[in-house]
Amino acid sequence: MELKRVVVTGLGALTPIGNTKDEYWDGLLSGKSGAAPITYYDTEKFKTKFACELKDFNVTDFIDRKEARKMDRFAQYAMVAADEAIADAKLDLDTVDKLRVGVIWGAGIGGLETFQNEVLNFASGDGTPRFNPFFIPKMIADIAPGNISIKHGFMGPNYTTVSACASSANAMFDALNSIRLGHTDVVVTGGSEAAVTIAGMGGFNAMHALSTRNESPETASRPFDGTRDGFVLGEGAGALILEEYEHAKARGAKIYAEFIGGGLSSDAHHMTAPHPDGIGVIAVMKNCLQNAGIKPEDVDHINTHGTSTPLGDVAELKAISEVFGDHAKSININSTKSMTGHLLGAAGAIEAISVILAMENGIVPPTINHTTVDEKIDPELNLTLNKAQKREVKIGMSNTFGFGGHNACVVFKKLD
Template sequence: MRRVVITGIGAITPIGNTIKEYSQALKEGRSGADYIKHFDASKFKTTFACEVKGFDGAEVFGRKEVRKMDLFSQYGLVSAEEAVIDSGLNFDEQNPDRIGVIWGSGIGGLRSLEEQIELNSDYENTPRYNPFMIPKMIADIVPGQIAIKYGLMGINYGTVSACASSSHAIINAMDNIRLGRADIIISGGSEAAVTRAGIGGFSGMKALSGRNDDPSTASRPFDKDRDGFVLGEGAGALILEEYEHAKKRGAKIYAEILGGGMTDDAHHITAPHPDGLGAANVMKNALLESSVSTSDIDYINVHGTSTPLGDIAEIKAILKIFGDDAYKLSISSTKSMTGHLLGASGAIESIACIIGMEEGFVPPTINHFTDDPEIDQKLKLTYNTPEEKQIDMILCNTFGFGGHNTSFVLRKL
């Protein structure tokens, strides 16, 4: 099968609205968590989140156009544009039939749906729904919008698998290029679920941290006192391209995506398998498809959400698959800084991996205060400060509600 490389990246995150800003924040170990500004959250159990800062969609798209797009679409288009510019692609010189978009979002336009329900909640009056409500809220709208913007007429669809959505999109994009269905695919994911319903829903299921007295330290993967994840928002975009196509046009190549795994826990709608069986299988499958061994991996960017059950299950899975090699590699969770971007997680976390490869460091797991006796502390969990390291091979893990598991391997070229 054909080889697939990454030739462009773009991101808008709670710790930086561009790749340059995101990279700097990762090196600094900066937290993106703060009290919620999008709405009055004072009556909620959790009053903080990892919001994107300093973004005004009206300034970017204009007041008329921004009314047609949910925030998750705005984030997606902004990150895609940065990735396209970074790639150096001139679409006028390419065959649009051979360029696609595969994009992930776990929830889609929650804010747009929420607003319209609130506005029309008085059933005594004539309902007046916004004509843009449906195209604003559907989770698959972003790949369509990106295609329209750039005139791309190839493969185009959205992936929805909760927090694994954008990783599924990336793996699907890789597969379609390998099989010859496209030469270039814009992939990634976006999410904007920091809304009343988003915070209320996740809080109601006791998934969120309740550390309202100190939001910046609330996301603490692998810490003994972790109490849930911090909801985040934003987007990440990657340009996936067939290797020879990229070489021919003289593109900068960040990394090669070697292979991926996709499994399910078949255990519980929200909780991971307690022994991490699905997570172990997905990592095994990713390594097998990539034709690499456990000793080849330098770093694992883990799902690491800061939940009591999830963190332990993932560590068990790593030890099961990697054995003694687990103690030789670096492990970290960038969700400690960005919060949990749900369907966009895999996209921004794979970009964090690429940044680490480029600049020779492992992004840290910040907010570590107390060792968890259930977690093997001989593992290199890269606590609190970045680790300087040459990174040539990375495993990226992302898991979602419903038991969805994804994992893929990146190699530096």
């Protein structure tokens, strides 16, 4: 059967450097750091005392207070970003066939704060199990797309993909295939995460995964830098409206880009560490190129996973050099996590949005906070260091990798 074409017609973003799609893009181009001391709880006894929290965000500006109390923050974030994307796409909710509109979402952890608080409340009591009746529906990772579909009446496929930090890229690839195969006309996709909590920060600190640059949090996320010491945890959500091309064209929708392919693979190596030779990463990018029907030399820009960890950054760049050969030196490579921190299950979505907006605007956001050369990294690679670079991007790729060895890659094309 002939696969249907899929395009992006709406975007929504709620990030540590901007609470809308436009604010997020402005933050990226200006090289804004979202990292700052944590405000949610007392960090005195924690190794890492900073994160990339949302700024000036009040959920009751978007969701009724009573309804918001029934949702964990990760689900609130999902609702806000999805609503922005739906509005941006100018979908007519009165005429669209809601049986053919799906919601496929990504979340690596889900309602961590809800789980943490309910267990702490129980542990501090007399042993009587007094749990909030919304404990379970607030906590479960699939509730975010559930809430989106309930609000708008979307009755197509509805579920959450969970593959750690690759979750929202997995969701986007599933959404792509749902439309390609003719099962849906429109899919709301993306991801959200809210892990800046006592449990989240404490857990990642115990793994020695987080930067501890407490004296200078705004410079702590420094992908590819020789002094990087771990990632910076972020929170928020990204949403994309994917639509079958003819369906979008028939209603006169603005088209940001064509979603031409994706790839998946596994490192099959270690619970948390990447394969040192990047074998799984090589495979996922090759799978993505093949799925999209393009050649390595067609790619102009790659938004890397680039978390600012000593092992991961080197392995990914080695893999890029292996897959793209000499053309790797002609690609604008960047890591927007240098600004947003690592949004875990939402990372793939907000980074795909960055790729799409780079394509639309002809400029690639920078990798900030680079001061020291890492001798393990090829100096001829263009890592878009410290300043945005003007560049026509006809085809852009985004990589996301998760604990457990999960690898996902998506690729977009400027519409002909």
